Amino acid sequence: MKLFTAAALGLALIGAVTGAYVNPGACSGVCVNTHDPSIIRRADGTYFRFSTGGGIAVHSAP
Numbered sequence: 001m002k003l004f005t006a007a008a009l010g011l012a013l014i015g016a017v018t019g020a021y022v023n024p025g026a027c028s029g030v031c032v033n034t035h036d037p038s039i040i041r042r043a044d045g046t047y048f049r050f051s052t053g054g055g056i057a058v059h060s061a062p
Contacts, residue, residue, distance in 0.1 A: 024061045 024039070024047035035053030042048065049059045 027059055027061050029059070 022045075024041075027049070034049070034051045034057075037049055037051040040048045040050070045062070047061045049061070051057050051059075
């Protein structure tokens with residue numbers, strides 16, 4: 001019973017956390033070179049995507 005309660009709580013927390021962030025807008029401009037991507041959200045709501053593959057590329061979306 002404790003395992004079920006822990007699993008249910010974990011699923012509820014995952015749902016709460018994923019619903020707290022708005023999906024970023026579509027990438028505009030040059031949107032290639034996405035090997036090993038990482039996304040960071042700035043306080044003003046702008047998303048930055050950093051990726052590798054022939055160098056380090058940085059792209060942003062509102």
